[in-house]
Structure formats: structure tokens, C-alpha cells
Amino acid sequence: MVDLKTEFLGISSPNPFWLASAPPTDKAYNVNRAFEAGWGGVVWKTLGEDPPIVNVSGPRYSALHSNDRRVIGLNNIELITDRPLQVNLDELRQVKKDWPDRAVVASVMLPMNEASWAKYIPMIEDTGVDGFELNFGCPHGMSERGMGAAVGQVPEYIQMATEWATRAASIPVIVKLTPNVASSVPPAKAALDGGADAVSLINTINSIMRVDYDSLTMYPTTDGMGTHGGYCGEAVKPIALNMVAEIARNAETQALPISGIGGVSNWRDAVDFLALGASNVQVCTAAMVYGFKIIDDLADGLSTFLDDKQLSLEELVGKAVPSVTDWQHLNLNYVEKAVIDQDLCIKCGRCHIVCEDTSHQAITSTVNGERRFEVIDDECVGCNLCVSVCPVDSCISMQQLTTGTDPRTGQTITDEVLNWTAHPNNPMRKTD
Amino acid sequence: MTTNDRIASGRLSKAEVEENFSDLHPPLNRSEALIEADRCYFCYDAPCTTACPTGIDIPAFIQKIRSDNVQGSAQTILNENIMGGMCARVCPTEILCEEACVRNTHEEKPVEIGLLQRYATDPIFESNTQLFTRAAASGKKVAVVGGGPAGLSCAHRLATLGHDAVIFNRDSKAGGLNEYGIAAYKTINNFAQAEVDYILSIGGIELRNNTALGDKLPLSELLQDYDAVFLGIGLADSNSLGIEGEDLDGVVNAIEYIAELRQAEDKTTLPVGRNVVVIGGGMTAIDVAVQSKRLGAEQVHMVYRRGPEQMSASVFEQALAQTSGVTIHHWASPQKIAGDGHVSAVDFELASGDETLRLDADVVFKAIGQKMRDDGLDVLQRQSGRFVVDENQKTSMDRVWAGGDCVVGGDDLTVSAVQHGKVAAVAIDQHLRKA
Numbered sequence: 001m002v003d004l005k006t007e008f009l010g011i012s013s014p015n016p017f018w019l020a021s022a023p024p025t026d027k028a029y030n031v032n033r034a035f036e037a038g039w040g041g042v043v044w045k046t047l048g049e050d051p052p053i054v055n056v057s058g059p060r061y062s063a064l065h066s067n068d069r070r071v072i073g074l075n076n077i078e079l080i081t082d083r084p085l086q087v088n089l090d091e092l093r094q095v096k097k098d099w100p101d102r103a104v105v106a107s108v109m110l111p112m113n114e115a116s117w118a119k120y121i122p123m124i125e126d127t128g129v130d131g132f133e134l135n136f137g138c139p140h141g142m143s144e145r146g147m148g149a150a151v152g153q154v155p156e157y158i159q160m161a162t163e164w165a166t167r168a169a170s171i172p173v174i175v176k177l178t179p180n181v182a183s184s185v186p187p188a189k190a191a192l193d194g195g196a197d198a199v200s201l202i203n204t205i206n207s208i209m210r211v212d213y214d215s216l217t218m219y220p221t222t223d224g225m226g227t228h229g230g231y232c233g234e235a236v237k238p239i240a241l242n243m244v245a246e247i248a249r250n251a252e253t254q255a256l257p258i259s260g261i262g263g264v265s266n267w268r269d270a271v272d273f274l275a276l277g278a279s280n281v282q283v284c285t286a287a288m289v290y291g292f293k294i295i296d297d298l299a300d301g302l303s304t305f306l307d308d309k310q311l312s313l314e315e316l317v318g319k320a321v322p323s324v325t326d327w328q329h330l331n332l333n334y335v336e337k338a339v340i341d342q343d344l345c346i347k348c349g350r351c352h353i354v355c356e357d358t359s360h361q362a363i364t365s366t367v368n369g370e371r372r373f374e375v376i377d378d379e380c381v382g383c384n385l386c387v388s389v390c391p392v393d394s395c396i397s398m399q400q401l402t403t404g405t406d407p408r409t410g411q412t413i414t415d416e417v418l419n420w421t422a423h424p425n426n427p428m429r430k431t432d
Numbered sequence: 433m434t435t436n437d438r439i440a441s442g443r444l445s446k447a448e449v450e451e452n453f454s455d456l457h458p459p460l461n462r463s464e465a466l467i468e469a470d471r472c473y474f475c476y477d478a479p480c481t482t483a484c485p486t487g488i489d490i491p492a493f494i495q496k497i498r499s500d501n502v503q504g505s506a507q508t509i510l511n512e513n514i515m516g517g518m519c520a521r522v523c524p525t526e527i528l529c530e531e532a533c534v535r536n537t538h539e540e541k542p543v544e545i546g547l548l549q550r551y552a553t554d555p556i557f558e559s560n561t562q563l564f565t566r567a568a569a570s571g572k573k574v575a576v577v578g579g580g581p582a583g584l585s586c587a588h589r590l591a592t593l594g595h596d597a598v599i600f601n602r603d604s605k606a607g608g609l610n611e612y613g614i615a616a617y618k619t620i621n622n623f624a625q626a627e628v629d630y631i632l633s634i635g636g637i638e639l640r641n642n643t644a645l646g647d648k649l650p651l652s653e654l655l656q657d658y659d660a661v662f663l664g665i666g667l668a669d670s671n672s673l674g675i676e677g678e679d680l681d682g683v684v685n686a687i688e689y690i691a692e693l694r695q696a697e698d699k700t701t702l703p704v705g706r707n708v709v710v711i712g713g714g715m716t717a718i719d720v721a722v723q724s725k726r727l728g729a730e731q732v733h734m735v736y737r738r739g740p741e742q743m744s745a746s747v748f749e750q751a752l753a754q755t756s757g758v759t760i761h762h763w764a765s766p767q768k769i770a771g772d773g774h775v776s777a778v779d780f781e782l783a784s785g786d787e788t789l790r791l792d793a794d795v796v797f798k799a800i801g802q803k804m805r806d807d808g809l810d811v812l813q814r815q816s817g818r819f820v821v822d823e824n825q826k827t828s829m830d831r832v833w834a835g836g837d838c839v840v841g842g843d844d845l846t847v848s849a850v851q852h853g854k855v856a857a858v859a860i861d862q863h864l865r866k867a
Contacts, residue, residue, distance in 0.1 A: 067470040067498055068463075346537040349476030365477060391473050392538060 002306035009172035011130040013040035013103040020282035021107035028091035037292035041103025046080035046135045053079045059220035062209045071289045073235035079141045093127040109135040114164045121168035131172035137203020152178035155190035162194025177201040184243035188253040200259035202240040204230025233285040237263030248277025267301025275320035328420040336382035336398040338375045344395040351386035378407045438794040443728025452726035456617040465551040469497040483532035486513035486851045505552035514588045520550035524746045567594035572864045575658040580608020581846045582664030582836030585853030591636040593861045602644035612691040615719040645807040663834040667802030677769025686720040686799035705795030710734040712799030713743035721758040732758045737765040824859035
């Protein structure tokens with residue numbers, strides 16, 4: 001089994017799975033249970049100034065469900081810790097003492113004045129925590145008070161607060177970014193410029209889950225009124241992966257270590273984040289849906305995967321980053337066609353109807369009077385929609401045309417690479 | 433029947449009988465339905481729909497279950513099959529929609545279409561929600577002979593199309609075999625009558641019970657008084673074995689015993705043989721065998737002259753009989769029913785050779801098929817004792833349509849009878865609007 005021991009900013013943990021700053025890391029009781037279950041580290045739920053904030057005593061969560069009520073996405077309006085600072089500091093100190101091999105990072109959120117940072121950062125560091133994570137991502141409640149995402153959406157503010165934090169801290173500082181921005185790169189750049197050792201992302205996405213179909217109010221509400229929350233869980237992973245990859249492949253930010261967050265539910269999700277540039281991952285929603293036991297599959301699955309691939313964890317990190325590029329650099333001479341494995345086909349016809357109704361009329365429904373679904377190469381643009389909707393794993397695959405001509409376009413297949421920057425249809429093309 | 437204990441009532445307690453005659457396939461609750469509905473792939477040109485004799489758009493109704501649009505789902509079902517409630521209970525789905533389900537290819541477990549159909553339709557009957565409206569009155573009147581699935585389906589469709597219908601029903605209740613012929617555990621809580629009531633509630637349908645076609649009500653009179661006639665008279669008479677001893681006491685037509693059972697207020701009052709022999713290999717044979725067992729018969733033997741593949745009872749039904757404790761014998765033909773006044777045994781000749789099989793019997797049920805009762809309808813062209821009809825269910829006679837078990841191609845299924853009635857109604861409508 002590949003050893004999953006991880007060093008992130010010099011903070012070691014037995015595996016790269018940390019619990020994100022969130023309800024599961026609100027107090028020693030939960031964190032002790034997490035460590036007993038095998039989690040590599042925690043980012044303690046965000047600390048703030050006293051007096052502590054107050055949470056609603058009504059619904060804080062609501063979910064997007066599948067029909068069998070599997071949670072696909074989760075929304076929350078919980079704020080930072082609502083316990084007195086000293087209680088948290090005492091527990092942090094004890095937990096770090098009890099679990100010296102685990103990563104214990106303190107998430108913090110403070111007002112936008114340097115005095116606050118100068119006062120609280122040393123006080124928190126004194127507990128023996130391994131690092132700080134600056135919460136510039138919380139999109140609800142705290143952002144109305146000029147903190148959280150209100151900072152994370154303005155690169156200048158990020159840089160300023162990061163400077164205050166790094167000035168006061170002697171341990172690593174991670175900046176947690178909000179996804180509620182057009183691009184993750186400027187905020188990451190600002191964190192770097194402010195002296196951050198790493199970034200973590202994504203925090204949650206602004207969201208309203210639905211309406212109540214009886215009252216026709218938004219759902220859920222607190223005494224009849226609701227407010228947007230932060231969206232997380234499986235559904236947000238693709239958004240998170242893009243934001244991670246953007247930072248990992250951008251020349252100005254690629255040096256920044258990344259802690260990947262957003263919908264990690266199983267080991268495959270972790271592979272996604274690691275291969276796209278994250279050095280470790282943080283998990284919240286999956287634990288909040290199933291409990292801490294999921295760490296078994298996360299760690300075991302990742303280790304087995306690395307064994308199969310004969311890779312170390314470090315070698316996996318960033319492995320897929322070079323394959324991410326801009327659209328304009330995609331090879332427009334490359335041609336694929338869908339191929340349906342007739343032995344695996346169960347004849348549901350979904351590929352046919354989606355291609356017929358919404359795409360390129362490239363899949364038959366009958367052949368010689370028989371119900372049969374075959375790709376019409378003359379029409380297939382290789383779009384992968386049929387692969388996406390087919391209920392049978394591996395039944396439809398995409399195969400590259402390597403010789404001859406593409407029957408759809410009549411173009412000769414060539415090894416020559418042609419992307420948009422040089423394409424004759426591009427009026428702005430680069431010419432030699 | 434006789435008073436000795438070879439045939440007796442009350443072999444089981446009321447509680448035992450109640451348990452034995454509870455719902456064969458208990459309905460799905462909402463969670464089960466949503467999870468099962470999620471298994472539907474929403475196939476293009478769905479094979480299940482093609483396999484349904486009434487052509488219900490199955491993926492569409494399942495999609496509506498998924499979105500909690502249960503009434504819309506029921507509408508989708510009942511639009512094509514007004515007896516979608518009964519069919520959800522009695523259709524041999526394993527040889528129809530569920531056999532065609534592509535999930536069979538994927539994982540050898542079809543979507544539970546029958547149970548989902550029941551989930552969608554039950555609330556409509558429970559709340560008596562009228563989903564249908566009638567078109568503007570046409571002033572035309574159609575005689576529907578037979579109050580079974582074919583006749584009820586025809587009358588309902590005619591009513592929605594704006595015509596009036598009078599159903600002439602020979603029994604004291606409508607519903608036909610749904611009311612008198614199907615095993616009790618397939619349609620509990622008097623569902624057959626609830627469905628009849630629902631069908632009639634659309635209006636424009638007059639039901640005349642205890643009124644059979646015959647000398648007092650000849651076809652010619654109907655043709656005089658009505659704009660069109662639909663015949664859904666079923667196969668009222670049972671076939672005979674034509675062997676010695678058939679007239680002994682204790683030799684009973686299965687269909688008559690099932691009718692008695694279905695109408696019994698208290699099933700523990702029914703006479704039940706200790707040793708029961710059922711002759712036949714169809715659904716009726718299974719139904720009478722299983723119900724006898726569930727009423728407390730000690731030995732129930734079902735004997736069929738050919739093999740399991742030739743049985744018209746589905747594999748599921750055969751398995752149901754066997755798990756209910758019925759012994760099934762194949763390749764055995766009845767030769768003689770023995771007894772002195774009352775049956776005591778049946779002798780069978782085995783196809784394998786010169787051996788014979790003797791089974792002790794206190795009751796012998798004949799379930800070897802039905803035939804049409806001769807109601808003076810020999811003016812209509814027939815083939816093998818059933819009416820010849822075209823693709824619109826039109827008979828050889830002007831203004832006369834027919835459907836259900838009484839026509840060539842009838843397959844003894846409620847769902848097929850419903851389709852016949854529906855098709856005939858549409859054809860009658862076209863005819864009446866031309867005239």
C-alpha cells in the first residue's frame with residue numbers, strides 16, 4: 001500500500017484528507033471522533049472576535065436530493081463558530097496535544113483592521129496549532145458584515161488582510177478563496193502577493209435551493225423569511241476543479257500550493273483534485289451526509305489507486321495540469337466518432353433520441369427493420385453526448401479516426417495539428 | 433355438497449383465510465415508488481409500451497411518478513387503458529411490459545411497471561377523482577352487450593366521445609371476469625366494483641344488469657333500437673372433458689367455483705375438498721388450484737396434458753402455484769373419473785407410455801377452456817367458435833363490432849379486452865359521425 005503521509009507547507013498528516021472548516025470541526029468532541037476514525041487533519045471551524053456570533057435556531061441546511069434521497073448538493077446558512085473564543089482556544093490546545101501526528105489548522109475571520117489581526121493571531125498560534133486558514137469565502141451572513149466573501153471578492157482586500165495575518169503569524173498561512181468570483185486567479189495572485197503560503201478552495205457558492213410548493217415562499221425559511229446560503233457537495237465539484245486547475249496552470253499562481261475543496265465524496269474525487277494541482281483535499285459535505293467513516297474508502301481507495309498506477313502521492317499532484325489548456329489551443333484536425341458496442345447495448349434508445357432531438361441526427365433507431373442503434377459516421381461530430389447519457393458503462397466509446405477522410409466533412413485525416421489560432425476561418429489567426 | 437369431511441367448509445380459521453387471501457403484490461409506498469421509478473431509463477420508442485396491448489406510454493407515466501405528478505401519471509395510464517387499475521393487479525406483466533423492459537438485458541431485473549401503475553392509479557379510485565370529460569352530445573346511442581372489460585372499455589370511450597351507451601349485462605354485477613373470475617388475492621377490497629363505479633361515473637352509460645342477449649333480446653332488436661352494437665359477451669360456457677364420470681357429484685367447472693368464491697361474504701363458508709384435482713393448464717386452473725390450497729385443501733393436484741412450456745399460465749403463475757403447495761403434473765390426460773355417485777378419483781394416461789396415474793379426488797375442477805354461449809348470434813361469421821373481426825374490431829355484420837374473449841385473437845387477458853373495446857369505440861365513433 002502506498003503511504004499517504006503528507007507534508008503540506010511542512011504540516012504533516014498521515015493522509016491528505018482534512019476535514020474542512022465547517023460544523024464537523026466546531027469542537028473537540030467532533031474532532032476527536034474524526035481523528036479516531038482516521039482523518040489526517042482538520043481545519044477548525046472559523047474563529048472570530050468575542051462576543052461570538054449568533055446562529056439561527058431554525059433550518060441551517062437544505063439539500064438537493066435524488067429520488068432515493070441521496071444528497072447531491074447541500075446548502076447552509078450557518079455562520080462561524082458561535083462559541084466564546086477562549087473555549088475554542090482551550091480545546092484547540094488540548095486536541096493538538098492529544099493528536100500530535102494530525103494536522104490542526106485554525107480558520108480565522110477578523111474585521112478589516114490590522115489591530116484585530118495583530119491581537120488575535122498570536123493568541124491563537126499560542127495554542128500550538130499547525131497553521132492558519134483565512135476565511136475569505138463564507139458567502140452568507142458574515143459577508144454582510146464586511147468579512148468572508150466580501151473580502152475574497154476584492155483582491156486588494158485579500159492582499160491587505162493576508163499581509164496583516166502573515167505579519168502576525170510565524171506558522172503557515174493558507175488563504176481560503178470564494179468561488180463567487182469571475183476567476184479564481186486574481187484572488188489567488190492577491191493571496192500570494194500578500195505573503196500567503198497556500199490557497200484553499202473552493203468555499204461555498206451563493207445559492208437558493210428551491211421554493212416551498214405549498215406556501216410559495218423560498219425554502220427553507222426562518223419564521224417565513226429566507227436568505228441565500230452556500231452550496232456545496234458533489235454538485236459543486238466540477239466548478240471547484242476548474243478553479244483549482246486555473247490557479248495550478250497560471251504562470252503567476254502555479255507556485256502556490258493548493259488545498260482542494262468542493263464535493264470530495266470518494267477517493268476518485270480526491271484523485272481529481274490532486275491530479276489537477278491540489279496537494280491535499282478538504283472534505284465537509286460527504287462527512288455531514290454519511291459521518292466520519294467515509295475516511296476508510298477515501299484513504300484506502302486512494303492508496304490502492306496509487307498502487308495500481310505505481311505513483312507516489314507527490315507524483316500524482318498536478319499530473320493532469322499540463323492537459324488543461326485554453327479552447328483556442330485544441331487541435332481542430334483531431335476527429336473522433338462514437339462507437340456503440342452492440343453486445344453491451346440494452347436498446348434503451350436514449351442515445352438515438354438525444355442525438356435526434358438535440359444534436360446531429362447521427363444515431364439510427366432501426367436497421368433493416370430491427371430496433372438497432374448504430375452511429376452514422378457521416379453525421380457524427382464526436383460530441384460525446386451519447387456516451388454521457390448511455391446508462392450502460394463502456395457501451396459507447398469514442399474512437400479516433402487515424403487514417404482516410406472524415407465522412408462528415410470530407411477532410412483528409414492528418415497528423416498535422418491545427419488549432420484556432422492558425423485556423424483559416426479565424427480572421428485574427430496568427431500567420432507565419 | 434356432502435356432509436362427510438371429504439368436502440367441508442371452515443377448514444381454516446377466518447384469520448388464516450384472511451391472511452391467505454391478502455394482497456398478492458402489496459402496493460408500493462411513496463418511497464418505494466420513487467426509488468423504483470428512478471430505475472426507468474425513459475427509453476426511446478419504449479419496448480414496454482410496444483409490449484402493452486393498450487399501448488400505455490409507460491416511460492411517460494413513470495416520469496410523472498418521479499416528479500410527484502401522480503394524477504398526471506394516472507391520466508396517462510387511464511387515457512389508454514380505463515382499466516389501468518385492474519390491469520396493474522392482474523396483467524401477466526412478466527410476459528408483457530416487464531418482459532420487454534431493457535433492464536432485463538442490463539441486470540435481469542425489470543422495472544416494476546405493474547406496481548408503479550398501481551401506485552399511480554390507486555389514489556384516483558380512492559378519491560374518486562374524475563379525470564375525463566365528455567365531448568358534446570352526438571345524440572347517438574350504442575348498445576354494448578356484455579359488462580366485462582371489453583364492454584366497459586367500449587362504453588367509457590363512447591361516452592367520452594359524446595355518445596350514449598347502454599350496457600346489457602347478463603350477471604347481477606358488472607365487471608365480467610374481473611368481478612367473477614380472477615383470483616381473489618389479486619383484487620382485494622372489492623376493487624372490481626370500485627373500478628366499474630369509476631367508469632360509469634363519467635355519465636352517459638346506462639347499465640342494465642341481469643339482461644342477456646337471447647330470445648327476449650335478439651341482436652335484430654338491438655340493431656333496430658340503437659345506432660350501433662358492440663358485442664363483448666366473453667366465453668360464458670365451460671368446455672367438457674367428454675369422459676366417463678364427468679357427471680358425478682363433485683365434478684365442477686372451475687370458473688363457477690371461482691365466481692362463488694369471489695362473491696362469498698365469508699370464504700370460510702365455502703365447501704373445500706380434502707383432495708382436489710384440477711384439470712387444465714391456464715390461468716383459471718392456477719387460480720382455482722391456488723385458491724383451493726389457500727382455503728385449506730390438503731392435497732391439490734393440477735394436471736395438464738402437455739408440458740410446462742405449453743401452459744398458457746405464465747412461468748410466474750406456475751411458480752406461484754408450486755410455492756403455494758400445488759403439485760403440478762405434466763403430460764397426463766384424464767381418461768376416466770371414478771366414483772359412486774360422488775367422485776373419488778381420476779385416472780390419467782401418461783404421454784410417456786402405457787403407465788397410468790390415479791389421483792384421489794373429493795373435488796375435480798375442470799379448467800380446460802371456455803366457449804361462447806350460443807345466443808342466436810350465428811348470423812355473424814365465426815372461426816373456431818369466435819367472432820371474426822377486422823383491425824377495427826368490426827364483425828362481418830353492418831353496425832356490429834365485437835371484442836374481448838369472444839373474438840378471434842382474444843387472448844383471455846383483461847388488457848386485450850380493454851384495447852378491443854377502445855378500438856371498437858373509436859371505429860364506432862367514426863362510423864356514427866359519417867352516418
